Amino acid sequence: MTLSKTIQVLLSIFMILLQNNLSAAITSISPKSIIGGIGQIVTLTGTGFGNSQGINYVSFIQESGSYLDAAGSKALKYKSWIDSKIEIEMPFAFSGRVKINIGGIDSYSADTLRVNANLGYRAVNPLDYNFLNNTNGKGGYTWYMHRLYWNDPAIKAAIEAVFKEFRCKTGVNYILANTPSDSSLKLNDNINLIAPDSALxxxxxxxxxxxxCILGGTTFYRSSTMDVRMSTKQNWYFGTGATPAGKxxxxxxxxxxxxxxLGLGHVNENGQTxxxxxxxxxxxxxxSRDSITKDEKTAISYFVNLSQNFSFRACGITPISPIGDCNDVYGVKMGVDERIDKTNITLYPNPTNGVIYLKTDVENLDIVNSMGKSISFITLEFEHITEINLIGNPPGIYIMMIKKDNKLLFQKIFVN
Ligand SMILES: [Zn+2]
Known part of the structure; x- marks a missing residue:
C-alpha cells in the first residue's frame, strides 16, 4: 500500500468515526426523573446509536463525580438497543447528563436525568441485593437504644418517631427493643444498636x-447486624420541624x-433525605421536614417487598413479615410467630380490581390497609369459597390477617 493509499484509508476510517459521532445524539430521556437500582427503565431516544449494542455503551455519573467506566457501563442491563432508541435498567447513579459511547467516542445528552433515590445492590444484571430478612424471630429486626438515649425522654421520643415514620411509610418490620442496651458499637455482637459515638x-x-448462604447454585446475601452511630460532637436538637440556630x-x-x-445510597438531588x-x-x-420523600418511600418499599417475598430457604433464612399496626414501634401487639404461611390459603385473583375469592380453613379474618387500619372483618364458611369485596377502597396493598393455631398469618392483596 502506498503512503497516499494508507492516508486515504485512515482518512475514510476517521470520517466514519466522525460521522458516527456526529450522528450519535440523545435527543430525549424518558422518564426525566427516576430511581436507581430498582429495575426502572430509562428510554433514550435519538440518532446514530447503531443497530445493536456491540462494543457501545451508555454511562451515568457516579457519586465519585466520574462517569461509570466502560466495563461497568457495558455490564448494565440493556433491555433493547436499536439505532434510534435504547432501553436500559436504571443503575445506581447521580443526577447528570447521560453519556453514550459509540465507536469509542463520547457524546452527552442535552437534558439532565434526575435520580431522586438510589437503592444499593450487589449486582446490577440481574439485580441482586443484601436482602432484609427475619433476624429476630418476629419477622424483622430489633433495634436497641443505648442506655444514654433510652434514659433521655426527648431522645427516646425522637427515635420512636423516626421508627414510626419508616414503619408507616414503607411497612418495614423494624421494632425497638423494650429494654436499653449497654453494648458497644460493634457488629459481631449481633445487636442492632443506635448509640452515641465520641470517636466519629x-x-x-x-x-x-x-x-x-449457598444452596445449590444460588448464593443468597442478607443484611445481618446494623449499628447507627451518632456523633457526640454535635449540639443536637431532638425536636421536630426547623432546627434552632447552631444545632x-x-x-x-x-x-x-x-x-x-434500608439499602438507600446517596443522591445529589436537593430536597432528598x-x-x-x-x-x-x-x-x-x-x-425541617420530619418525613421521608415519596421517592425514598418508593425505593424502600420496593426493597421491603422483595425482602418479604423472596423464596430462598436455607441457613434458617426466612423473609421479613408485613407489620400490623405501624405505630406499634415496640412490637407489643405482635404474635410469637409471624412467619408467612400461605399453604392453606387459596386466593384469586391477586392483584385484583376489588373482588377476590378465598378458600381457607379458618373461621374469620381481618383485612387491614397499609397503615394497619382494619377495613373489613370477614366471617368465612368452612371449606367454602367466600367472595370478598374491596371495591371502593383506594388502590394499594392490603394485608389479610388470619389467626390460626396461635399464629398470625399474613397474605398481601394487591388492589388495582
Ligand atoms: Zn449518608
Missing amino acids: GAVGYTDMAWSS SKFRYVLMHELGHS MYPSVTLLPSDTWN
Missing part, C-alpha cells in the same frame, strides 16, 4: 454487616442513617 468524624454513620437535627440525621440501613450533607447547607433548607 461524621455527624452520623451506619455500619452494616452481611452474610451469605443539628437528630431526627433528620437518624432518618438519613436508617435510610442507609439521602443528600450527603445532613446538617449544613444545602440540606439546612429542607431538613
Whole structure:
C-alpha cells in the first residue's frame, strides 16, 4: 500500500468515526426523573446509536463525580438497543447528563436525568441485593437504644418517631427493643444498636454487616447486624420541624442513617433525605421536614417487598413479615410467630380490581390497609369459597390477617 493509499484509508476510517459521532445524539430521556437500582427503565431516544449494542455503551455519573467506566457501563442491563432508541435498567447513579459511547467516542445528552433515590445492590444484571430478612424471630429486626438515649425522654421520643415514620411509610418490620442496651458499637455482637459515638468524624454513620448462604447454585446475601452511630460532637436538637440556630437535627440525621440501613445510597438531588450533607447547607433548607420523600418511600418499599417475598430457604433464612399496626414501634401487639404461611390459603385473583375469592380453613379474618387500619372483618364458611369485596377502597396493598393455631398469618392483596 502506498503512503497516499494508507492516508486515504485512515482518512475514510476517521470520517466514519466522525460521522458516527456526529450522528450519535440523545435527543430525549424518558422518564426525566427516576430511581436507581430498582429495575426502572430509562428510554433514550435519538440518532446514530447503531443497530445493536456491540462494543457501545451508555454511562451515568457516579457519586465519585466520574462517569461509570466502560466495563461497568457495558455490564448494565440493556433491555433493547436499536439505532434510534435504547432501553436500559436504571443503575445506581447521580443526577447528570447521560453519556453514550459509540465507536469509542463520547457524546452527552442535552437534558439532565434526575435520580431522586438510589437503592444499593450487589449486582446490577440481574439485580441482586443484601436482602432484609427475619433476624429476630418476629419477622424483622430489633433495634436497641443505648442506655444514654433510652434514659433521655426527648431522645427516646425522637427515635420512636423516626421508627414510626419508616414503619408507616414503607411497612418495614423494624421494632425497638423494650429494654436499653449497654453494648458497644460493634457488629459481631449481633445487636442492632443506635448509640452515641465520641470517636466519629461524621455527624452520623451506619455500619452494616452481611452474610451469605449457598444452596445449590444460588448464593443468597442478607443484611445481618446494623449499628447507627451518632456523633457526640454535635449540639443536637431532638425536636421536630426547623432546627434552632447552631444545632443539628437528630431526627433528620437518624432518618438519613436508617435510610442507609434500608439499602438507600446517596443522591445529589436537593430536597432528598439521602443528600450527603445532613446538617449544613444545602440540606439546612429542607431538613425541617420530619418525613421521608415519596421517592425514598418508593425505593424502600420496593426493597421491603422483595425482602418479604423472596423464596430462598436455607441457613434458617426466612423473609421479613408485613407489620400490623405501624405505630406499634415496640412490637407489643405482635404474635410469637409471624412467619408467612400461605399453604392453606387459596386466593384469586391477586392483584385484583376489588373482588377476590378465598378458600381457607379458618373461621374469620381481618383485612387491614397499609397503615394497619382494619377495613373489613370477614366471617368465612368452612371449606367454602367466600367472595370478598374491596371495591371502593383506594388502590394499594392490603394485608389479610388470619389467626390460626396461635399464629398470625399474613397474605398481601394487591388492589388495582
Ligand atoms: Zn449518608
